[in-house]
Amino acid sequence: MIRMGRQHIHNGWLDVKQQKTGTELSLPIFKVPELLAIIDATPSEHLTFLTKDSGKPYGPTEFSGQFRSWCDEAGLPKGCTFHGLRATGCTRLADAGRSAHEIAAWSGHLSLKEVERYTKSADQKRLAVQAVARAAANV
Numbered sequence: 001m002i003r004m005g006r007q008h009i010h011n012g013w014l015d016v017k018q019q020k021t022g023t024e025l026s027l028p029i030f031k032v033p034e035l036l037a038i039i040d041a042t043p044s045e046h047l048t049f050l051t052k053d054s055g056k057p058y059g060p061t062e063f064s065g066q067f068r069s070w071c072d073e074a075g076l077p078k079g080c081t082f083h084g085l086r087a088t089g090c091t092r093l094a095d096a097g098r099s100a101h102e103i104a105a106w107s108g109h110l111s112l113k114e115v116e117r118y119t120k121s122a123d124q125k126r127l128a129v130q131a132v133a134r135a136a137a138n139v
Helices: 033-041 060-073 082-095 100-107 112-137
Strands: 013-017 024-028
Touching (some): 024 100, 082 100, 082 112
16 A cells, blocks of 8 residues: 555556555546545655655555554554554455455455455354344244
């Protein structure tokens, strides 16, 4: 995420290659008008969207520390981390009833087992609600 910039946007798609796995992702940002508006309003003189006050890009550990500082300033719990954003995204997609394959396409996970690890509790809750709703409808 810290390497993403305007050069990765093509016709409403964000095209990136994950550093850790080399997985190439194309994410349909044209489907999120609010995100496009934010990107359009973001200064574009840098190669990355996220820069330090100096204008230079963040390194991985630098950004994690900065993110933690922003969370502290916002009064968020210590459990809120930059890495946790991906897990939260996976959980929210699972809560919305998305399949493991859909979630992996968004998150870039190579293994569905990893997606299941992130979404197990979300799926359990959603499925329990669906089961009770269906049972109540049949009564």
